[in-house]
Amino acid sequence: AQKITQTQPGMFVQEKEAVTLDCTYDTSDPSYGLFWYKQPSSGEMIFLIYQGSYDQQNATEGRYSLNFQKARKSANLVISASQLGDSAMYFCAMRELIGDSGAGSYQLTFGKGTKLSVIP
C-alpha cells in the first residue's frame, strides 16, 4: 500500500501567486514526521520544511508553510508568492523508524512527486 500519495503529477501557478501541493500519508506509528523536498532540474534534493506528528503548530520556513491536518492525514505544502525559481519537482516524504528501534534509525518514504511550473 502506498504510504505517501501525491495526487497532482503537475501543477501550474502564475508568478507571485500562492500554490498548494497536496500530500496524504498512511502510517500506524504515533510518532512520525513529514518532509518536503525540492528537486530542481539540476537534480539535487533540497530540504524545504519538516513537521513532526506531535508539533502543535504548522511548520513555516520563509515562503513555505506546511498545512498539517492530522485527522485527515494530510501534509500539504503551501508556497506563497511563487517565483520562477520555484519551478521544480516537489516530493513529500515521511520518516519511519526502521530496523532495531533502539538504534533510532529512520528512513524516508517518498511520494512520486509533483512537477510545479511557475508561469511569468
Add this chain to the structure above:
Amino acid sequence: NAGVTQTPKFQVLKTGQSMTLQCAQDMNHNSMYWYRQDPGMGLRLIYYSASEGTTDKGEVPNGYNVSRLNKREFSLRLESAAPSQTSVYFCASRLMGDRSYEQYFGPGTRLTVT
C-alpha cells in the same frame, strides 16, 4: 564543509560489469543511506547504515552490497550490473538524535546500464 559528496557523477556500464559508488560526508553524521530514483518516481531506500559498523537492507536491496568503511564513508557496490539498475543514486546522511530528522543528500550519481 563539502557536506555529502558522491563519485562518480555519471557512469555508463555494460550488463554484467561491476562498479562501486562512493559516498563521503564531513558533518560527523552517524547514519548514512543509499537511495535510488527511477524516472517519474520518488526515492527508494536500498541500504542504510545506522552507525559505523552496521548495515541493513532497505526496500530494494537486491543486486547491491554496501560497505560502511568508516564514519565518513559509505559505498554501494553493483556486482553484476543489469539494465534494471539504470537509475540516479543518492547518498544521504543524518545525525542521530537530531530532532529535525533531516537527511542531507549528495548530488547524485546518474548510472546507465546498457
